Amino acid sequence: MLKKNNVVRLVLIFTLIMGVSSLVIMLSNTLMARNNNYITIDPETMKLVQLDPPKDGDPIAIVDTTLGEYRFVLYPQYSPKAVANFTELAEQGYYNNTYVFHSESGAYSAAGAPNKNGNANDNSHELVERELNQDLWPFKGAVLAMNTTVERSFKEKILGGGTYYNGSRFMTVNTIDFNDDIKKEIMEVSENEELGKAFIEHGGVPNFSQQITVIGQTYKGFDVVEKLANLETNEQGVYKVPVEDVMINSVTISTYSAKDEAAEKAEK
Numbered sequence: 001m002l003k004k005n006n007v008v009r010l011v012l013i014f015t016l017i018m019g020v021s022s023l024v025i026m027l028s029n030t031l032m033a034r035n036n037n038y039i040t041i042d043p044e045t046m047k048l049v050q051l052d053p054p055k056d057g058d059p060i061a062i063v064d065t066t067l068g069e070y071r072f073v074l075y076p077q078y079s080p081k082a083v084a085n086f087t088e089l090a091e092q093g094y095y096n097n098t099y100v101f102h103s104e105s106g107a108y109s110a111a112g113a114p115n116k117n118g119n120a121n122d123n124s125h126e127l128v129e130r131e132l133n134q135d136l137w138p139f140k141g142a143v144l145a146m147n148t149t150v151e152r153s154f155k156e157k158i159l160g161g162g163t164y165y166n167g168s169r170f171m172t173v174n175t176i177d178f179n180d181d182i183k184k185e186i187m188e189v190s191e192n193e194e195l196g197k198a199f200i201e202h203g204g205v206p207n208f209s210q211q212i213t214v215i216g217q218t219y220k221g222f223d224v225v226e227k228l229a230n231l232e233t234n235e236q237g238v239y240k241v242p243v244e245d246v247m248i249n250s251v252t253i254s255t256y257s258a259k260d261e262a263a264e265k266a267e268k
Helices: 004-018 020-031 080-092 154-159 180-189 193-202 222-229 258-267
Strands: 059-065 068-074 098-104 108-113 142-151 163-173 213-220 233-236 239-242 247-255
Touching: 059 080, 068 080, 068 222, 080 142, 080 163, 080 213, 080 247, 098 222, 108 222, 108 247, 163 213, 163 222, 180 193, 213 222
Parallel strands: none
Antiparallel strands: 059 068, 059 247, 068 213, 098 108, 098 239, 098 247, 108 163, 142 163, 142 213, 233 239
């Protein structure tokens, strides 16, 4: 796992790569979150399940955007509350004609907001308690439920802790640039060699590790994931809003079928 006392170190690396404007989001999504109780991670039993291909019958989400389609497998067995929230909203048509409201310098995008500025209309689906799991990590293609708020007592404000929540909006991870210095840093702060190597080989944003709930992993449409993370933007508050509107046309919940995937590929 990524060593706890090196989270700030990773955030500073990320900020140097992405620019100072990224620091606000990193502070809200990472530095605040690091005060929460950490889950216990056993490097000996950790399984990097996102590196495995989807299996027949696995639940999937098909995200149709104005820049193309990408698909990801869902992980209700690891993040049941967040996946249930996302699935319910998708099946209700909530994500139809919502915005991609943030694009972060090639690293990730954020989407699923009914308003261009990234705001939700109400809090009815924004208070899902954060779920972290030692088997889920922010590799390239990971889909995360964005943190929304934190409840902390006076004591927790001083000593750390609290209950963190996520909601309807979701982030899709592309990757930071893993140059030689970053590769060295990743291997130094990772207590599990396999995990460090996975980030280097597959890409991702290590700074989000065990800070934000992972709900899925992209297996098809990585070109779209890359496009969404590399949009021309204007800074509006804490978000980098795309200059030209990029929309989520729909999100369809289905199940994975290797036979159907092969048939679709053959038709193209």
